[in-house]
Amino acid sequence: MRILVANVNTTTSMTDSIAAQARSVAAPGTEIIPITPRFGAESCEGNFESYLAAVAVMDAISNYPEPFDAVIQAGYGEHGREGLQELLDVPVVDITEAAASTAMFLGYKYSVVTTLDRAVPLIEDRLKLAGLDARCASVRASGLAVLELEEDPGRAVESIVRESELAVTQDRAEVIVLGCGGMAGLNDKVRERTGVPVVDGVAAAVTIAESLVRLGLSTSKVRTYAPPRPKKVTGWPITGPGA
Amino acid sequence: MRILVANVNTTTSMTDSIAAQARSVAAPGTEIIPITPRFGAESCEGNFESYLAAVAVMDAISNYPEPFDAVIQAGYGEHGREGLQELLDVPVVDITEAAASTAMFLGYKYSVVTTLDRAVPLIEDRLKLAGLDARCASVRASGLAVLELEEDPGRAVESIVRESELAVTQDRAEVIVLGCGGMAGLNDKVRERTGVPVVDGVAAAVTIAESLVRLGLSTSKVRTYAPPRPKKVTGWPITGPGA
Amino acid sequence: MRILVANVNTTTSMTDSIAAQARSVAAPGTEIIPITPRFGAESCEGNFESYLAAVAVMDAISNYPEPFDAVIQAGYGEHGREGLQELLDVPVVDITEAAASTAMFLGYKYSVVTTLDRAVPLIEDRLKLAGLDARCASVRASGLAVLELEEDPGRAVESIVRESELAVTQDRAEVIVLGCGGMAGLNDKVRERTGVPVVDGVAAAVTIAESLVRLGLSTSKVRTYAPPRPKKVTGWPITGPGA
Amino acid sequence: MRILVANVNTTTSMTDSIAAQARSVAAPGTEIIPITPRFGAESCEGNFESYLAAVAVMDAISNYPEPFDAVIQAGYGEHGREGLQELLDVPVVDITEAAASTAMFLGYKYSVVTTLDRAVPLIEDRLKLAGLDARCASVRASGLAVLELEEDPGRAVESIVRESELAVTQDRAEVIVLGCGGMAGLNDKVRERTGVPVVDGVAAAVTIAESLVRLGLSTSKVRTYAPPRPKKVTGWPITGPGA
Amino acid sequence: MRILVANVNTTTSMTDSIAAQARSVAAPGTEIIPITPRFGAESCEGNFESYLAAVAVMDAISNYPEPFDAVIQAGYGEHGREGLQELLDVPVVDITEAAASTAMFLGYKYSVVTTLDRAVPLIEDRLKLAGLDARCASVRASGLAVLELEEDPGRAVESIVRESELAVTQDRAEVIVLGCGGMAGLNDKVRERTGVPVVDGVAAAVTIAESLVRLGLSTSKVRTYAPPRPKKVTGWPITGPGA
Amino acid sequence: MRILVANVNTTTSMTDSIAAQARSVAAPGTEIIPITPRFGAESCEGNFESYLAAVAVMDAISNYPEPFDAVIQAGYGEHGREGLQELLDVPVVDITEAAASTAMFLGYKYSVVTTLDRAVPLIEDRLKLAGLDARCASVRASGLAVLELEEDPGRAVESIVRESELAVTQDRAEVIVLGCGGMAGLNDKVRERTGVPVVDGVAAAVTIAESLVRLGLSTSKVRTYAPPRPKKVTGWPITGPGA
Incomplete structure (x- = not known):
């Protein structure tokens, strides 16, 4: 596969x-x-x-x-x-949907902990459209940018762990979804400090x-996700096959 | 495993x-x-x-x-x-939750087709508590009892296929969840007749x-699903180990 | 009667x-x-x-x-x-539903104050299924176990009164539902300290x-709560008539 | 009392x-x-x-x-x-709220059957504000005006009974709330024809x-329903005490 | 016009x-x-x-x-x-609806800041009935009465600005609706202190x-807002034309 | 301007x-x-x-x-x-949001009538994210493609008028939003045939x-719609200034 x-x-x-x-x-x-x-x-x-x-x-x-x-x-x-x-x-x-869907098998409520605050509404909207928001306790942001995660992993880990703890103690999350790229040891650290399962979206x-x-299942093609109708599409694909 | x-x-x-x-x-x-x-x-x-x-x-x-x-x-x-x-x-x-959760990766809306009408509210309630109901187009009943499915499979299959078709054409379901026990060939028949993916809960x-x-994940134990507190429980288990 | x-x-x-x-x-x-x-x-x-x-x-x-x-x-x-x-x-x-239903005639929002935190999701789920959650400001827990209520009533009363006060001042509840067994004087104490009506579920x-x-009214029998269909039920009732 | x-x-x-x-x-x-x-x-x-x-x-x-x-x-x-x-x-x-609240103890879903279609949104809004709409299957109108109920009771009864039947068979109501004034025999007729409990609001x-x-309970006065603040109110009451 | x-x-x-x-x-x-x-x-x-x-x-x-x-x-x-x-x-x-509707073109969430706490439920109910509450982050009250706004404008402004700041920092509002009468300079002050757009309902x-x-558009007359049916209305209008 | x-x-x-x-x-x-x-x-x-x-x-x-x-x-x-x-x-x-927002000032419920059925979920999702869906009675499709509207305007108009009528009579819409490009006379025709206000999104x-x-109002920049953070963006804009 x-x-x-x-x-x-x-x-x-x-x-x-x-x-x-x-x-x-x-x-x-x-x-x-x-x-x-x-x-x-x-x-x-x-x-x-x-x-x-x-x-x-x-x-x-x-x-x-x-x-x-x-x-x-x-x-x-x-x-x-x-x-x-x-x-x-x-x-x-x-992966946002995969993580939420998985978290819902593990606890009553889950929280997503991500990087920048401005990403919170995007995650909230995605969960709402996916119909996976009813058991989302909160989407919290560590305040760090995506690339800072790579630059200063120690500080990044600490700030994400702290928000995860708040999600558990204040928002009553029972599962944490880490809504940001893979940092070495992040999952383990959050699990240790919060005592709750940590779901990685990837x-x-x-x-x-x-x-x-x-299971032999794939996207339903009868309506919303039917193939695009045949028509003139200019400038697509954006890049050529050899790019 | x-x-x-x-x-x-x-x-x-x-x-x-x-x-x-x-x-x-x-x-x-x-x-x-x-x-x-x-x-x-x-x-x-x-x-x-x-x-x-x-x-x-x-x-x-x-x-x-x-x-x-x-x-x-x-x-x-x-x-x-x-x-x-x-x-x-x-x-x-x-399995109700597993089926719904899976169906949501396959189409915009899904319907559950079950046996008796009186089971519909039970399924609706389970999906609501699980927070998986937002994209449920309908829960439909074929009107047949569980055991009739085994007794007259032909008629059972036909009535379930018919409700599945109505779920797709009238309720705009793009995926069907079969909310009843396994009958030989039922999945295939519904898929053929409706043209949509069919999810089996088991x-x-x-x-x-x-x-x-x-993934090494299991139920969160910090709150809702913590082990029962130590206390006197009379008559449990109901049946003995050798029963 | x-x-x-x-x-x-x-x-x-x-x-x-x-x-x-x-x-x-x-x-x-x-x-x-x-x-x-x-x-x-x-x-x-x-x-x-x-x-x-x-x-x-x-x-x-x-x-x-x-x-x-x-x-x-x-x-x-x-x-x-x-x-x-x-x-x-x-x-x-x-009684959970009776209390909520009654509280809704008395104020804009009500809160339930119960014992253990782990009971909160059970109460929330019951109110959600009953369709009585829209005006529930919060379900709060005193942190005491059911049996502790009987062992140290003074401390139990105080902790429940405190959560009731928070429900009124922070969650804007205008009515308190006491979601725990009867302790002497509890209702009166909560009413005095919070100034809001207190509903006892029993x-x-x-x-x-x-x-x-x-009114001559009883459970509707046309669908959800119809009598169980005649069928073989093993081991029921669990205990005999003379038990 | x-x-x-x-x-x-x-x-x-x-x-x-x-x-x-x-x-x-x-x-x-x-x-x-x-x-x-x-x-x-x-x-x-x-x-x-x-x-x-x-x-x-x-x-x-x-x-x-x-x-x-x-x-x-x-x-x-x-x-x-x-x-x-x-x-x-x-x-x-x-009485709208009293009827809905009572109906919810009797069945999974209830419907309100009223007179004119234009009254439907008013009833829907009242139930929504009261937080009693989650289990309302439908609000249906017979199409008759309030005063026609008194003028031609026979026809009025028949049209209300018909809508009640549709509420049960199509909207899956298990309880009927009669959202209109008392006509002799209306409750009984609807109960007989639909087989479901009928709640009268009064x-x-x-x-x-x-x-x-x-129970010694009355409206909470701490916030929403506090007495009007002392201030100048012109032209109140509209009619004098001896009117 | x-x-x-x-x-x-x-x-x-x-x-x-x-x-x-x-x-x-x-x-x-x-x-x-x-x-x-x-x-x-x-x-x-x-x-x-x-x-x-x-x-x-x-x-x-x-x-x-x-x-x-x-x-x-x-x-x-x-x-x-x-x-x-x-x-x-x-x-x-x-104006409540006008303000909310306008605010929704300007930011992800808006908050309403009003005067007395007891007015909060009235505003919440109006927004709910109008279907404009989904993106309302909060309705907050300054604690001042309507007429106090006129009596001590300085203090009034300050208390409203403070609640507006809390709406932005704690409730994550991105737009403020001022739910109270016009005080000189209030809009500007709130905008300066919070950095977000301020919508005035009038x-x-x-x-x-x-x-x-x-656009040549007016209220739909087919159902909910049809003219009152011809009937006897006593005491209307309350005041005479020359009053 | x-x-x-x-x-x-x-x-x-x-x-x-x-x-x-x-x-x-x-x-x-x-x-x-x-x-x-x-x-x-x-x-x-x-x-x-x-x-x-x-x-x-x-x-x-x-x-x-x-x-x-x-x-x-x-x-x-x-x-x-x-x-x-x-x-x-x-x-x-x-324009989807503008039309919905305007329709809500004109009637209790509105419907959107669009062209292809597959566009319905896109419109529903947009209204849901915008928080303007609570009073949407339905989104209906005429079954015609966008370009067919231009090719056979007569048939297009008729099919859209028919769906508009169903929206009013079956879904209880009191306002119609035309969710498709401008065809000469379409608005007038729908208004005449349905008797309800017709809102054009543009x-x-x-x-x-x-x-x-x-009003001097523009997008709030404090969070969700802040300018993109300075960073390397490859291939943007897609086309050059002189294209």
Whole structure:
């Protein structure tokens, strides 16, 4: 089984760590193929960047030359999943939704802890549209930018752990979803300090994508996610096959 | 990995077909262990029977002598999952929730098609408590009792297919969840006639249980599903270990 | 008029104080008949115990040999009311619902103050299923266990009064529902300290049960609460008539 | 115990039949005192008439010279209950809310059947504000005006019975609330034809008002329903004490 | 274009400042005609006063002798807009709704900051009925009465600014709606101190009323807001044409 | 005042008719500047095309060389408004939201009538995120594609009128929002046949944009719609300034 895991920003080191995270939980026989968009922002922290990423991920996937069995869109609170579902016959799994869906099997309420405060409404909107918000206790932000996570991991870890603790003690979350890229040891630290299960979206998405493929299930094509109707589309794909 | 799959009624032929369904999708290395309650109704079609089943399943699981890695409660719209979560350290997956959660990755709205009309409110309530109802287009009933499904499969299949078609054309469901026991060929028939993906709860639950175990995740114990406090409990378990 | 008032735990002193509370508000001519389950936990503080209580109460009521006009299930946030409604032709009143329903005639928002924090989600779920949660400002817990209420009433009263005050000042509750067993003087103390009406669930349930009987109204039997269909039920009732 | 039962329109024959209905269920010792507004419309079927009625009822109650223990506002979907709660220390019960609250103890879903279609949004809004709409299956209109009910009772009964049947079969209501004035035999007819319990708002309100008085409970005065602040109010009451 | 702007209380100095506010944003060619009710309270801070105002505004508008193109009801969280819509063919705009509707074009969430705490539920209810509450972060009260705003403007401004700051920092509002009468400089002060856009309801309502007139749109008359049916209405209008 | 009105597809004849519609309601002194995306689909009828349009509109607006006072995004149920709000300091008005917001001042419930059924979920999602869905009675589709509207206007008009009638009679809409491009005479026809007000999104958006500019209000920049953080964005804008 071949699963494309698409980073939403152009920072290849983040693509690498997403791929590593995916591979660490993939079943034997699952091949993880990392995808980096050919254009867009080096990190996605708002709507402009996220809309650009939505198109850039569709562009990159459309240009991917080999067959594949599922796609994971690996960004928190990002636009674009519905477009991929229209373009593809294979299952598409968004990591925000995968994480929330998984968390709901583990506790009464879950919280998402992310980086910048301005990303909170994007995650809230994604959960609302996905119908996965009813048991979301809160979406909290550590106040750190995505790239700061890579620059000063120690401080980043500490600020995320602190918000996770507040999610458990004040918002009554029983599960934490980490809504930000993989930092070494972050999951373990949050679990230790809060005593609650910690769900990583990429890991959750890999198992869900594998499961859908194994069950022979894919996106319904009767209405919302039917293939685009044949018509003239100018300038698509944005980048050529050899780009 | 050993997964207990608990039927909620006392009809062993239904336990067998649930186990067969579970085994047909289980990953290599997953052992499916069917559980039949030691008391209760021969089919669960209402609250009295379902509450009795909740306790009977907890009783049967509590008496199970071997170690196991996860539990699946295999009834649609049944009470009891929360109790199992308190009693056990391993993940517990309810098939109503597993099916809904899976369906939400496949289409904009899903419908559940079940047997008796009186089961509809139970399923609606379970989805509401689980926070998985926002994208449920409808819960429809074929009007047939659980055991009639076994007695006259042809007619049963036809009535369920008809309700599935109405769910797609009238309620705008894009995915069908079959909220009733496994009849040979039912999934295929509904898929052919409606053109939409069909989710089977037992199958969905097996992959979710496997995924949770693989990800090292289990029920949060900090609050709602903490183990019962030590206290005097009279008459528990209901049946003895050798029953 | 004869009303069965069923305690949900096996502690007969609590059955007694519930019965006393019921009798103190019952109309002339109303006979209060206390029921204690024959098995189950000495206090109900979680789902396992509550599911067991649901079945134990159905068992005890089913074994009750005399005619009666209504049943009150006297536990906060407990499972089981729907099962009793299926088994009986007379009205069934749950005290959590009775209290909330009464509080809504008295103020814009109400709060429930209960004992253990782990009971909060059970009460929230019960109110949500009953459709009585829209004007619930909060469900707060004093942090004391049910049986501690009896052991150190002074401290128990103080901690519950304190949470009630917070419900009024912080959550803007205008009515307090006391979601825990009767302690002498508790109602009065909370009323004095908060200045808001205090609703006791047992008292509210008695007047509602009496009213339904007087109006000639009982549970609708056309669908959700129809009697169980005739079928083989093994091991029911759990205890024999002479137990 | 003395309960004021306020009609919302100026038609005294309707005040009489409301009073008769109230008396037929009142407990021994309860005195029902009918109130007719001194101005306003001969029937209330819209917002203009209902706002006028709100003030006219407050005017009439304010001018009532004797002490009383509770007030019932006897109109479906009418404005004004909150104003009475501010003006009075005794409990105020709105019949729309009383009926809905009672119906919720009897079945999974209830429907309201009223007269004119234009009254439907008023009833829906009242239930929404009261937080009693979650289990309302539908509000249906017979298409007849309030006064036609009195003129051609036979046709009125038939059209209301027909809508009640549709509420049960199509909207899955398990209880019917009759949202219109008392016609002889209407309750019985609807019950016979639909097989479900029928709740009359006036009757329900009488038992609730009696219960609140018996329990020593009245409107919370800490915030929303505090007495009007002392200030200059011109032209109030609208009518003088001797009017 | 002639727009009637109706104050809801009898204090003419407030009518004047509302009219001034309206005129300051009115388009060239728009004539603002202030209306003061002929009876009612000198300030509206609760349901009794607001219901009285609803009727007094309908009374004053009904007695207005000249033609006009739109009506603005200039009170926060007041009853009555629906009645005016029935009585009139021209558009009716409530300032609470106008402000909320405008705020939603400016930010993800908005908060309303008003005067007395007891007015908060009235505003919340109005927003809920109008279906404009989903993006309301909070309704906060400064604790000052309406008339105190005029008496000690400095203190009033400060207390409202402080609540506005809390709305932004704690409730995550991105827009502030000032739910109270016009004080000189209040808008500017709140904008400066919070850094977010500040919406004034009267100003918003003027532009909306003008827009509806310009687009040739007015209240739908097919159902909810159809003219009152012809019938006997006693004592209406409350005041005579020459009053 | 200069308002950019951005078509979301690349069909310039549609840009022209949108601009004509905008100009027909613009105030004296308002200059309407039509914008056509430089790439994307000739009509937007799904998520892929809509995401592409979101970026293409941002691209076109970013390349626009002159100053302007507001932007209107003229597509129904389209992605992208939030991105424009981040990029710009001037108000951004989405026509779906403008139409819904306007309709809510005119009737109790409104319906949107659009072209293809597959566009319905996009419109529903946009209304839900905007918090403008509570009073939406239905979103209905005529079954015609966007470009068919131009090809066979007679048939298109008829099918849209028919769905509008069903929205009024079956879904109880009191206002119709036409969720599709301007066809000559469509508004008038729907108004005549249904008897309810008909709101055109482009027209509504023009008056709202004008109002916001006149009131000196624009997008809040404190959180969700803050400008994109300074960072490396590859390949942006997609097209060069001289394209």
